[in-house]
Amino acid sequence: MNRPLALVEPRAGRTDGHYSRTLLALARAHGDALVVVPQLTPLALAAELGTAGATVATRPRGARAALLTTAAHWTAFCASALGTVCSPKRRPARVRRIPYQLRLLASALGEAADVRTARRLRPGTAVVVLTAAPGLHALVGLLGGPHLRFVHEITTTEDPSLRLLGRLAGRGRRKVLVLAPTQATRDRFVTRFPRLAVQVRPYGLADPEDRIGEEERAKARAARGLSERDTAIALVGGWWPEKDLLTVHRALAQLACPITLLVTGYPLDHQRLDGWAKLPNVRVVLEPSPASDTAVRELYAAADAVLVSRRRGVGKESGLVVDAVRFALPLLCSDHQPELSRALRGKPWVRLYPTGDSVRLAEALDALADQPLPRPGGDAAALLGIPTAADQVAFLTNRRPGEPR
Incomplete structure (x- = not known):
């Protein structure tokens, strides 16, 4: 009997990448997972997840999760609105980076809302963010709660304002265990975030x-x-x-x-x-x-x-x-x-x-x-070293943030 598992996939609405396939494989292997995905997730994918035995949640549950979701939406809107204003090359680099920093903040707020939603629907369950943002990990832990997070690559850096926000959210570090799919990704990660627990674990599955x-x-x-x-x-x-x-x-x-x-x-x-x-x-x-x-x-x-x-x-x-x-x-x-x-x-x-x-x-x-x-x-x-879906489920449900690296 598998332990309770909640899977958060912020990119379930995207058509590129391996997001939906891995999500489905894990849901099938578990048989009773809670899956938290965006509202724009294709109906066909939601139906397949239901057939696999998963309970699908597309809306925030609880006042704090709803507030975080609203904040994430408005932050993403501001990032898009500022994109054309800040992007011209004649502007200083710190100005051109503002939209990217806002998008990173929006992703973190959205992930925190999803983690809170999962914990509210199934208290005590193991929560895993399958495609996590490349920064503000402690903030997600502080606002969302304990969880594991796959960080596939470091695509952007945190500017001083976001690094300050990360320091203020320092208590959230203990609530996060980062999973890096390769040693090279782990090496880059620990250079940027030396105080976070991180472990190498493949993301891809082969049954x-x-x-x-x-x-x-x-x-x-x-x-x-x-x-x-x-x-x-x-x-x-x-x-x-x-x-x-x-x-x-x-x-x-x-x-x-x-x-x-x-x-x-x-x-x-x-x-x-x-x-x-x-x-x-x-x-x-x-x-x-x-x-x-x-x-x-x-x-x-x-x-x-x-x-x-x-x-x-x-x-x-x-x-x-x-x-x-x-x-x-x-x-x-x-x-x-x-x-x-x-x-x-x-x-x-x-x-x-x-x-x-x-x-x-x-x-x-x-x-x-x-x-x-x-x-x-x-x-x-x-x-x-590529795990099966069953192997991955067993690993994810038996790891907890705060355990030794």
Whole structure:
């Protein structure tokens, strides 16, 4: 019997990323979780959560949670209103940063309201914020109460005014346990917030039943006009700054063997996609975004390998690497992060290439035509330390803020 669990996902209304999938997987594994999500969460996701046995809350419960939610909405409104006023480059950096600081404050207030809502609906339960803001952690603990929080990356810093607010909320530190998906993220976090408890814990999940079967693979390839001899590469996810698409662009122009590029995500550079489609050895198959989890799975099912290309030094967890393990697909990956490279090196289903080296990437893509990589075995997730949903639920319900690091 699982202990009580409340899952808070501030980004459940977004179509990019792995937010809804991880939320659903944890809800299914627990069977009776409380899930706190924004009011704009898609009805289909709320229905799936209900089918998984979860109780879904989209509104604040209690006067303090309602007050915090209102404050978060007004702060976010002010951030948006000031965005165009403060953004011109001629303005000092401290002025240009004001909207970002307000958005960070709005996120913290909203998270505190959600944590309070979860604790009011189910007192004594373990509360977990699955995609937490990158700052003001103590403030969320002080205003919301004890909880665990996944911090995936540090995307902005706290200016003096927010650092002062964090110091005033210092008592809230004892109510927070931060979970960093990678050691690199943890190292960055403890440099910024040395007085907060933080532990490395993967966020991505891989369950044995997620593995793509041969029959499913054959159907997906046939639907996209792929024969057994064709080579198809999955390029999934939005083209954010940490992605190294320039190296991919240069590699595709050097190919000696034809490939089909299976693309989905948001945002994408459609002008560049059109350019790729005109290259002699590239065929582009685009799955329009936002794509459902089923559509993304079908795209992966048609692929011979997953391509991960990142800029050097990017240390946050790669959802695409987790997807390769989860769906049992070979992986082509840049060696952008030493910790990840050490974990992947020597695996027969992985080909690492030097970050930014388009020649080596082109060679790796060409080699797939003559020497396809084997699919990862059933033990790949365990070897890389990727938990199952049941493992994650057990971990989250047995950890409490204030415990030793």
